[in-house]
Amino acid sequence: EAGVAQSPRYKIIEKRQSVAFWCNPISGHATLYWYQQILGQGPKLLIQFQNNGVVDDSQLPKDRFSAERLKGVDSTLKIQPAKLEDSAVYLCASSLSSGAQETQYFGPGTRLLVL
Amino acid sequence: GNSVTQMEGPVTLSEEAFLTINCTYTATGYPSLFWYVQYPGEGLQLLLKATKADDKGSNKGFEATYRKETTSFHLEKGSVQVSDSAVYFCALRLTGNQFYFGTGTSLTVIP
Numbered sequence: 001e002a003g004v005a006q007s008p009r010y011k012i013i014e015k016r017q018s019v020a021f022w023c024n025p026i027s028g029h030a031t032l033y034w035y036q037q038i039l040g041q042g043p044k045l046l047i048q049f050q051n052n053g054v055v056d057d058s059q060l061p062k063d064r065f066s067a068e069r070l071k072g073v074d075s076t077l078k079i080q081p082a083k084l085e086d087s088a089v090y091l092c093a094s095s096l097s098s099g100a101q102e103t104q105y106f107g108p109g110t111r112l113l114v115l
Numbered sequence: 116g117n118s119v120t121q122m123e124g125p126v127t128l129s130e131e132a133f134l135t136i137n138c139t140y141t142a143t144g145y146p147s148l149f150w151y152v153q154y155p156g157e158g159l160q161l162l163l164k165a166t167k168a169d170d171k172g173s174n175k176g177f178e179a180t181y182r183k184e185t186t187s188f189h190l191e192k193g194s195v196q197v198s199d200s201a202v203y204f205c206a207l208r209l210t211g212n213q214f215y216f217g218t219g220t221s222l223t224v225i226p
Contacts, residue, residue, distance in 0.1 A: 004158075033213070042119075042204055042216030043159070056213055091158060099210055101147050101166040106159040 002026065004107035006092050012113045018080035021110045025073065025094030031055075033104065034067055034077050035091040043091055049075065050098060082114045117142045121205050121217035128195055128224050136190040136220045138179075138205035146207040148172075148181050148188040153202045153219070162190075162203070195224045 005024040013019050025032050030051050035043035046065065048056040052072040060067070064083070069075040079086055089109040095102040122137040140146065150162040150172070163172030168183035177192045188205060205217040 040218070042206075042218045043214075044216075045213040048213060093159075101164075102208075103149075103161050103164065104214060105161070106151075108158040 004092055004094055004105055006090075006107035006110055008110055009108065010111045010113075012115065013082055014115050015084055016081040018078065019082055019112065020076050020078045021090050021092075021112075023075045023077070023092030023107060025075070025092070026105055029094035029096055029105075030072075031095045031098045031102070032069055032075050033091075033093040033095075034075070035093065037089045037091055037109070039088070046077070048098075055098065079112075082112075084114050087112055087114045117146070117207065117209065117215045119205050119207055119215050119217040121203075121220050123218075123220070125221040125223060128222070130197055130224055130226050131194045132224075134190070134192040134195045134199075134222070136203055136205075136222070138188045138190065138217060140186050140188065140205075140207045140215075142186075142207055142209060144209045146209050148179070149206040149208065149214075150177070150179055150188070150190050151204040151206060151216075153204065155201070159204065195222070197224045197226055200224050 032049045034046045037043045046060045047067045049069045067077045091109045092107045093104040095104045118141045147166040149164045151159040152162045163174040165172040165181035171180045179190045202219045204219045208214045
């Protein structure tokens with residue numbers, strides 16, 4: 001079974017530029033998550049999708065971050081404009097459903113450096 | 116609110132030593148509990164999980180028991196190996212809700 005795919009793996013941009021990340025979840029997984037992991041910290045949820053609908057985006061900085069999952073499969077996360085403090089690893093994860101017992105499977109992450 | 120507290124690292128052990136990484140949680144409800152591991156340069160991988168009180172999760176020689184009375188889910192391994200060097204994250208999840216992760220504990224095992 002293929003895992004969660006993410007691209008690119010690394011990205012370096014200057015502040016005020018825009019950037020987009022792509023995620024392809026495990027086939028059949030209805031729930032998709034985007035996390036931000038700042039160096040030395042645990043992952044922080046940015047947004048959770050159930051199929052193509054947003055379940056939780058309470059911690060997404062909506063003035064600069066946006067995400068979509070138009071067909072309920074792939075998802076993109078965009079930052080526009082980027083700030084220095086956005087430097088982090090952006091993790092995508094998926095699970096079969098949003099049940100408490102469901103395991104989340106994580107992709108390798110996209111490491112973003114904002115200069 | 117919901118939160119997870121892990122013992123701070125870094126932790127350095129000699130090969131074959133006993134490992135304990137403490138994890139306690141606060142949750143409004145009955146969460147499932149997880150340990151994830153992040154090897155250098157890789158994404159998070161599920162190590163083990165427990166979905167109800169008194170359950171014991173185990174994998175690769177690691178164990179953790181869901182203790183509702185002490186709201187804990189401590190990770191243990193009887194004999195660590197160099198290949199266990201990684202960052203370990205404790206997490207909880209409530210139905211329909213997000214995961215809450217601890218800050219991670221870095222483990223280095225030296226030969």
